[in-house]
Amino acid sequence: MKTMTAAQAKNAFGQFLDAAQREPVVVTKNDRPVGVFLSMQDLEDTIWGEQALRAHAEGYVGPEASRKLMDRLLNAAD
Secondary structure, eight states: OEEEEHHHHHHTHHHHHHHHHHSOEEEEETTEEEEEEOOHHHHHHHHHHHHHHHHHHTTOOOHHHHHHHHHHHHHHTO
């Protein structure tokens, strides 16, 4: 994970944005971390990953299992 000071991020904002596209960037002020900058893709991957884990924990079944269940239910009515 890359680290930049707040002053570096401010003075080289384009480079800061480019760096965040490759990996999260920790921003420091007075030698202590104050935040982290993520690309939108990293954020979406994180959010969707958490949603998938939560769905799995709640008993969500994937598309293939859903399709098989629906086929069984529909065929049982025949």
